[in-house]
Amino acid sequence: MYQDLIEQAKSLAELDGRGAPRQANLRRSVSAAYYALFHFLVDQACRAVVGTQHNQQGFRHTLARAFVHTTMKSACGSFSGTQLPDTVVKSLPKNQDGKYLIPEPIKQISTLLKELQQKRHLADYDLSERFRRSEVLSLIQQVGQHIQAFTALPLSDDRQFFLICLLSWKELANR
Amino acid sequence: MPVTEAIREALDLGTLHLPESPKVIELIPENYTDMDGEASLRITAVIDEDTELDRIDGKNVGLLKTEIHRSLQQHGIELFPYIFIAKPSELATEEQDA
Numbered sequence: 001m002y003q004d005l006i007e008q009a010k011s012l013a014e015l016d017g018r019g020a021p022r023q024a025n026l027r028r029s030v031s032a033a034y035y036a037l038f039h040f041l042v043d044q045a046c047r048a049v050v051g052t053q054h055n056q057q058g059f060r061h062t063l064a065r066a067f068v069h070t071t072m073k074s075a076c077g078s079f080s081g082t083q084l085p086d087t088v089v090k091s092l093p094k095n096q097d098g099k100y101l102i103p104e105p106i107k108q109i110s111t112l113l114k115e116l117q118q119k120r121h122l123a124d125y126d127l128s129e130r131f132r133r134s135e136v137l138s139l140i141q142q143v144g145q146h147i148q149a150f151t152a153l154p155l156s157d158d159r160q161f162f163l164i165c166l167l168s169w170k171e172l173a174n175r
Numbered sequence: 176m177p178v179t180e181a182i183r184e185a186l187d188l189g190t191l192h193l194p195e196s197p198k199v200i201e202l203i204p205e206n207y208t209d210m211d212g213e214a215s216l217r218i219t220a221v222i223d224e225d226t227e228l229d230r231i232d233g234k235n236v237g238l239l240k241t242e243i244h245r246s247l248q249q250h251g252i253e254l255f256p257y258i259f260i261a262k263p264s265e266l267a268t269e270e271q272d273a
Contacts, residue, residue: 020268073211077255082248108237111244118257121210132265137228138197138236145233 005036026131027123034120045163075169079110185250
């Protein structure tokens with residue numbers, strides 16, 4: 001699904017050739033790029049919880065409906081920073097400085113989701129915002145690259161923990 | 176609220192380690208409030224006019240944004256930076272249309 005959405009985003013951004021791009025095409029492109037990243041992360045999280053087998057697909061698709069955009073943005077806002085809240089991090093493994101280190105690909109994909117959700121909101125609802133082709137094409141390239149980097153991450157506890165947090169952050173961060 | 180001196184220092188092109196491509200020629204910071212009402216920054220990264228858009232590397236765009244985040248945090252600025260990329264000609268077109 002997410003690969004098709006990236007292709008769709010690219011097609012829309014380039015639809016008007018070298019002439020002045022229509023805002024409607026750029027706006028839909030930003031939205032498609034956001035949903036590419038959203039569905040990628042939701043799929044990864046569901047695979048972490050349910051499993052990756054073909055016969056488990058129905059369970060994954062059902063669980064995928066439980067993810068909430070604002071919860072994911074809030075989780076990603078924390079994972080994009082230098083440190084998670086004390087209440088979350090207290091039992092996690094720490095380095096010599098007493099800090100839980102967030103792996104860089106997780107930090108980067110978190111930053112991108114938070115940024116893209118804001119831009120998707122502008123693209124869909126704020127007509128005073130003007131989108132530029134260079135911005136939109138850069139975003140699409142960034143989505144593709146960050147998905148690639150995240151996919152290359154080993155199946156570590158850090159990775160699995162981050163993915164589960166996308167679903168459970170609201171409850172976890174407020175304990 | 177005006178953009179602080181610390182923000183301007185954090186965004187000094189002379190000290191940032193930005194990728195060579197896309198070449199950033201100016202960073203324009205503005206105070207910003209995001210969709211959740213969170214105080215943030217909106218930064219326009221103006222790139223060289225000759226940048227070929229179909230050859231922009233997503234990895235370099237990520238490095239560019241990561242470096243801006245890093246520098247802001249190093250200067251004690253915790254505001255999330257929403258970074259928008261633009262060419263000078265795109266900004267000029269908007270000024271004409273306004």
